[in-house]
Amino acid sequence: MKGFRYLQGVATLELSTPLCIGCGRCVEVCPHQVFRMEGKRAVMVDRDACMECGACALNCPAAALKVDAGVGCASGMIHEWLRERKIPGFGGGGCCG
């Protein structure tokens, strides 16, 4: 995304090139243009732009992609953490309800 870059070297995205069937679905669904087709195979050209939304892995018919998908949202993680430890207060908020 133009003008915005997040932390480097943290994305959990993995592409297993031998499994790729070259359908181009990952290029179609990625909101951050992480992939490009080179010949009949997809390649990762910008792995650090990955926001781990999981769209590519979910839509890869060959299961060539793996990513620990989730939402990069600090308040969501804090709420989850409080909920897991059954700590009351603060709960109920959160941006996506």
Added chain:
Amino acid sequence: MTFMVPPGLYAIGAPDSEAPVVVTANYKMSYDLVRRALCGRNVWLLVLETYGINVWCAAGKGTFGTGELVHRIEKSGLDRVVGHRRLILPILGAAGVSAHRVKQRSGFDVTYATMRAADLPAYLDRGGSSTPAMRELRFNWYDRLVLIPVELVLAAKPVLPAAALIYLVTRLVWGADAAAAAAAAFLGAVCTGVAIGPLLLPLLPTRSFAVKGAFAGALYCALLYALAGGVSWGGAATLAAFLALPAVSSFYTLNFTGCTTYTSKSGVKKEMRLGLPVMAGALGGALFIVMAGRLLV
């Protein structure tokens, strides 16, 4: 007030059996945006039950997902309404929908078309192909500005009692003037983290939201020092302010990661693992300094 549209198949204009089928969420704003964009055309609109949540958040939760899409195709009798087997989905819905599983289970081919509903007419006019610009996410100054009011309201719930507590404790120990100043300084740091950090996002240094927020907070504290008679604060209060206020701003700018469209779970986890102990340490240090200052003077 309800933000939901009943799920099901809707006609825009007078679509026939060959008209395109566009899929969206039943959040009223999503539905209205798509309908407005496609006004004057003949298109089928398949609205999924996402419980009034937008496409992106619903895809993350899985309600804008393979199961609901297949179910809605069957329930609406779409295969009898249209002769073709093609569905047009928003790109941001791909995090919840698995195109090849939809194909297996319903026979319909999924195409992820554009990022924004406004580009749908151009997409259709191009015969169902999108340009790189239509597939690109944007997050400009205005996009961020419109998020800030709701973020301020969400922040107010825990912040106002905290400000009251700061006021009461400071008043008991240092008197009314100091109490008002401390509570106001705290509220200012929250606003800096919630509003100024996100607005100045690309201008603030580093990629870390926590560091960006701390920078904004330090700038705010420096301004406060310059404009609110910092020289009269005394050593302990000055040091405490420069420790605590950036920590508060940092926390609230880090919270903005949930509003962006480019932060990853792993990245935010890393920031929290490194950042939260530093913020807690800074607040604890500030508290220690003002208490020690009080006892020694």
